[in-house]
Amino acid sequence: xxxxxxxxxxxxxxxxxxxxxxxxxxxxxxxxxxxxxxxxxxxxxxxxxxxxxxxxxxxxxxxxxxxxxxxxxxxxxxxxxxxxxxxxxxxxxxxxxxxxxxxxxxxxxxxxxxxxxxxxxxxxxxxxxxxxxxxxxxxxxxxxxxxxxxxxxxxxxxxxxxxxxxxxxxxxxxxxxxxxxxxxxxxxxxxxxxxxxxxxxxxxxxxxxxxxxxxxxxxxxxxxxxxxxxxxxxxxxxxxxxxxxxxxxxxxxxxxxxxxxxxxxxxxxxxxxxxxxxxxxxxxxxxxxxxxxxxxxxxxxxxxxxxxxxxxxxxxxxxxxxxxxxxxxxxxxxxxxxxxxxxxxxxxxxxxxxxxxxxxxxxxxxxxxxxxxxxxxxxxxxxxxxxxxxxxxxxxxxxxxxxxxxxxxxxxxxxxxxxxxxxxxxxxxxxxxxxxxxxxxxxxxxxxxxxxxxxxxxxxxxxxxxxxxxxxxx
Numbered sequence: 001x002x003x004x005x006x007x008x009x010x011x012x013x014x015x016x017x018x019x020x021x022x023x024x025x026x027x028x029x030x031x032x033x034x035x036x037x038x039x040x041x042x043x044x045x046x047x048x049x050x051x052x053x054x055x056x057x058x059x060x061x062x063x064x065x066x067x068x069x070x071x072x073x074x075x076x077x078x079x080x081x082x083x084x085x086x087x088x089x090x091x092x093x094x095x096x097x098x099x100x101x102x103x104x105x106x107x108x109x110x111x112x113x114x115x116x117x118x119x120x121x122x123x124x125x126x127x128x129x130x131x132x133x134x135x136x137x138x139x140x141x142x143x144x145x146x147x148x149x150x151x152x153x154x155x156x157x158x159x160x161x162x163x164x165x166x167x168x169x170x171x172x173x174x175x176x177x178x179x180x181x182x183x184x185x186x187x188x189x190x191x192x193x194x195x196x197x198x199x200x201x202x203x204x205x206x207x208x209x210x211x212x213x214x215x216x217x218x219x220x221x222x223x224x225x226x227x228x229x230x231x232x233x234x235x236x237x238x239x240x241x242x243x244x245x246x247x248x249x250x251x252x253x254x255x256x257x258x259x260x261x262x263x264x265x266x267x268x269x270x271x272x273x274x275x276x277x278x279x280x281x282x283x284x285x286x287x288x289x290x291x292x293x294x295x296x297x298x299x300x301x302x303x304x305x306x307x308x309x310x311x312x313x314x315x316x317x318x319x320x321x322x323x324x325x326x327x328x329x330x331x332x333x334x335x336x337x338x339x340x341x342x343x344x345x346x347x348x349x350x351x352x353x354x355x356x357x358x359x360x361x362x363x364x365x366x367x368x369x370x371x372x373x374x375x376x377x378x379x380x381x382x383x384x385x386x387x388x389x390x391x392x393x394x395x396x397x398x399x400x401x402x403x404x405x406x407x408x409x410x411x412x413x414x415x416x417x418x419x420x421x422x423x424x425x426x427x428x429x430x431x432x433x434x435x436x437x438x439x440x441x442x443x444x445x446x447x448x449x450x451x452x453x454x455x456x457x458x459x460x461x462x463x464x465x466x467x468x469x470x471x472x473x474x
Contacts, residue, residue, distance in 0.1 A: 014158025015323045018309050020384050021090040026231040030238040032163055033083065034246035036226055037219075039169035040299055041250030042177050043292035044127040045120075048270040049215055050258020054197070055266045057204030061195055064259040067205050071212025072252045078441075079216040079223060080244035081371050084236040086227025088380050091387060093224035094307040097366070099382050100373045101406070102399040103314055103392035109366050109406065110307050110314075113221045116359055117304030118333055120218075121151065122340035124293045124300065129345070130271045131290035135283055144341050147293055148334055154298025155305060155330045158323075159229055162302060165295040170250075176288040177253055180278050184260060188279040194264045203418065203432035210434055214360040215251055217437075220367050222303050236380075305329040317390040361417060364440035365409020369402050372448050401451040409444040413437070 053064035082093060089096055094113055097106040129144030138146070154162050184190070227239055261273035268276065271286065278285040308329045309321045374380060386393020416436035418427035427434055 012157050012161055013323060014160065014326075017321045017323065017326050018092050018095050018306055018313060019320070019388075021228050023090075023232060026087075026090070026229055028163070028230050030230070030234050030242045032167070033227060033230075033239060033242035035170040036163050036166040037243055037246030038250035039166040039171075039173055039292070040296045041247060042169065042173035042254050042289070043124070043296050044131060044270055044274065044289045045124050045293070045296070046215070046251055046254035047258040047261070047274060047289070048127060049211055050255030050260075051262035051270050051273065052211060053204075053208040053255075053259045053262065055262035057201075057207050058198045059204050059208060059259075060198040060200055061259060061263050063198070063200050063205055064208060064263070065256060067208035068212045068252060068255045068259060071209040071214075072216055072248050072255070074209075075213030075216030076244050076248040078213075078367055078371070079219045079247060080240045081375070082220045082367070083223035083227050083243035084239040085374055085380070086224035087230040087232050087234040087239055088236075089224070089382060089384065090228050090232075091224075091384065092228060092303075092306045092310065093221050095310045095313075095387060096224065096382070097370065098314070098387050098392065099378075099395050100369050100399060101402040102396045103317075103389075105398040105403045107311060107314060108403075110310055112362050114304055114307045114311070114333075116218065116221070116363075117300045117307065118337050119340065119359075121148070121297050121300040121304070121333065122337040122344070124151070124297045125337060125341040126345045127270060128290050128293040128297075129341070130269065131274075131286050131293075134271050134275060135287055135290070140345065141342065144345070145338065147290070148297065148338055148341070150294035151297025151301050152330055152334050154294060155301035156327050158302060158326070159226070162295065162298050163226070165298065169292050169295050173288055173292045176285045177257065179281060180257055180274070180285045181253075183279040183281060183285075184257070184277040188277060190260065190264050194260070197263050197266075202430075203434070206433045206435060207418070210360060210437060212251075212255065213437065214363070215255075216247060217363055217367060218359055219247060220363065220370075221307070222299065225303050225306060226299075301330050301333055304333045308333070313388070317388065358419075358421065360437050361410060361413050361440075364413065364437045365406045365444045368409065368441050368444040369405050369448050372445050373402070373452075376449055377452055401448060401455060405444050405448040405451065408447065409440050412443050413440045 050064070050068060053059050053068060054061065059067065085093070085096065094110045097109055101109060125144045125148045128147030129140050132138060132143030132146060133140040154165055223243055227234070230239070257277070258270065261277050265273050265276060274289060275282040275286050305326045309325065313319050313321065383394050386395055391397060413436035415424040415426040416434065416439050417424045418432045418434035423432065
């Protein structure tokens with residue numbers, strides 16, 4: 001290997017992990033936030049979410065389109081509000097959770113998020129492996145492994161490479177998506193009865209809205225990880241709108257494609273449906289959507305590694321993990337996800353639906369606490385050095401209002417849950433309609449705000465806190 005190529009490789013490899021990114025190392029433009037979320041969402045797993053609306057919930061196409069639109073638009077607001085936190089604080093999203101929950105109080109949330117990243121990585125491997133098996137003769141299991149390995153490579157190199165991968169896929173996968181719609185409507189054509197199939201029901205409609213909203217909200221733990229290197233003057237509005245537009249548009253249109261595929265060929269799996277919808281270029285479209293999974297999986301693995309390192313650094317505050325440790329953690333998460341993928345590949349859609357609905361319940365109270373604390377309590381001003389202190393610094397080891405609201409948030413949602421795993425009494429009374437996430441947000445956001453403001457110790461602590469918006473100790 002030449003000296004030049006070795007130097008390029010080392011420059012591409014990210015050496016920082018969960019530590020604060022100094023202002024003089026910030027780089028990039030807000031437009032990169034659009035491309036990373038637009039490109040990374042145009043993939044098979046997004047299409048599969050749309051398929052659920054018509055093939056599993058059996059909604060008419062018009063109702064599926066409306067439900068997917070509402071869910072993405074509403075959930076995207078919650079998600080993008082987190083993106084603005086990265087340039088201001090310069091630390092990963094899950095490490096910032098220590099400021100709301102305390103150093104030890106944050107462990108439960110961060111652990112759940114690691115499980116989420118691992119499950120999404122496994123889900124993507126299954127669909128990517130099925131796509132490769134459909135296109136080649138390598139077989140499903142080798143295909144799953146290959147898709148996983150491609151994601152590992154991106155996660156190992158880190159921030160710059162992942163942004164670059166998503167930038168390329170914004171153009172490549174975007175064109176493939178347009179081509180798929182053109183082929184479906186202008187060449188292949190929808191089978192007779194597609195537009196009149198299905199039956200409207202509020203349970204299926206709200207289930208689809210919830211899945212689409214969660215698709216966006218599930219990115220909330222990711223977004224600051226990909227904005228923390230951005231210059232601080234990127235601005236809240238620029239970070240919000242670039243992330244919002246990229247993620248909502250990149251998610252909505254593949255989901256709409258999935259809804260049409262589910263209505264047209266309800267008995268086909270997602271991979272076969274995409275191949276059929278693409279007609280003469282179906283193999284090309286399917287191949288590009290499969291390749292897109294590598295970028296998304298790199299993001300899942302990268303964020304999972306950062307969150308895992310956050311857990312380790314919480315338990316051993318003097319530990320400073322480097323790139324080598326991130327690589328090792330990525331390898332472990334990949335191994336765990338591979339076992340999950342191989343075990344659950346036979347009943348993919350049902351397993352994925354249950355996973356999404358379960359995550360909705362546990363992510364909602366966290367996002368409510370985080371956003372209220374950041375925007376309404378502290379107005380974006382945090383003491384960064386305290387996030388790395390053994391005793392939690394000014395934030396302490398456990399913040400009772402945050403932890404209490406998190407537990408309360410899960411509890412108040414339970415009666416409203418409606419899925420294959422559990423249906424609460426209120427959901428039964430509503431004929432299976434699941435509004436749990438709406439109830440969770442509506443209750444926890446004001447409760448946390450009032451609890452913090454009414455607690456003398458918390459109010460005094462906020463007033464006396466040595467905050468800074470520059471990421472330096474005041």
